[in-house]
Amino acid sequence: MPHVRLDGRVTDPQLELPAAAEVAGLRLVATDMDGTLLDGDHRIDPSFWDVADELAVRGVELCVASGRQLGALELVLGERFEALTVIADNGAVVLRHGEQLHISPVDHALVVEFADRIRRLASRGHQVAATISGRHGAYIEGRDPIALDEARRYYPHAVEVEDLAGVEAAALKVSAYDVAPIGEAVLPAIADLAAGYAILQGHDHWVDINAAGTNKGAALRMIQAAVGADREHTAAFGDQPNDLELLRAAGMSWAMANAHQDVLATGRFRAPANTEGGVIRTLAALLDLLG
Numbered sequence: 001m002p003h004v005r006l007d008g009r010v011t012d013p014q015l016e017l018p019a020a021a022e023v024a025g026l027r028l029v030a031t032d033m034d035g036t037l038l039d040g041d042h043r044i045d046p047s048f049w050d051v052a053d054e055l056a057v058r059g060v061e062l063c064v065a066s067g068r069q070l071g072a073l074e075l076v077l078g079e080r081f082e083a084l085t086v087i088a089d090n091g092a093v094v095l096r097h098g099e100q101l102h103i104s105p106v107d108h109a110l111v112v113e114f115a116d117r118i119r120r121l122a123s124r125g126h127q128v129a130a131t132i133s134g135r136h137g138a139y140i141e142g143r144d145p146i147a148l149d150e151a152r153r154y155y156p157h158a159v160e161v162e163d164l165a166g167v168e169a170a171a172l173k174v175s176a177y178d179v180a181p182i183g184e185a186v187l188p189a190i191a192d193l194a195a196g197y198a199i200l201q202g203h204d205h206w207v208d209i210n211a212a213g214t215n216k217g218a219a220l221r222m223i224q225a226a227v228g229a230d231r232e233h234t235a236a237f238g239d240q241p242n243d244l245e246l247l248r249a250a251g252m253s254w255a256m257a258n259a260h261q262d263v264l265a266t267g268r269f270r271a272p273a274n275t276e277g278g279v280i281r282t283l284a285a286l287l288d289l290l291g
Contacts, residue, residue, distance in 0.1 A: 217245025
């Protein structure tokens, strides 16, 4: 339905919103980053912070929920980082206002096996790179320059290594980037690992592996408990399969117009695309309904 103000005026006909009575109980907002809050240049529109400040005034907790590593999120969020609640690495680590609420590393045996499988794909000509995301840093292994460039975009301070298996830091997540669609070679190569770990697709060319039971929805439920917000009073936005559990954990859920088909089928409402400021426009409308 379009956004209709309390005075009956339609202010943004592209928006789909719950009834004002449902929005009145809003306590928690969680938004994915890439493809959702971030624009086409992977940046946050400055107007978002005006909305964020107003949410805080209304007593609504704001959470960013990403597959990205903490260090990469800190770069994007800048000075706002410690004021927010942050879900990083698909829920492997959760911070609230700088305080760690949760952490779930994977075991080193996975790192060894995963790196070996991605390396074998590379030896057969696939343009791939593998990464480890840690609590305080990240690491990249790969030979293909295109894959490495893309991996560096998401892990700007990552250390390049010859063999991920030699990294001593605890891994919260291992990931692979493939220049080709991730389902063509990488997903089949790691499919059997799903029995012991959580395999999450965060992009058409990226796949992540986390500890079993790790996902953004499980992390959001921890935050709901911490802030005293139930599912019905939580709003969430997402666009990729690694956002599915996030949306399911929220009573008010929006799939971006640019979202993966599974996300479009899961979100209760549709938001304009990330390139059209969909999260900011929707949150501004929710604030209007809050009065």
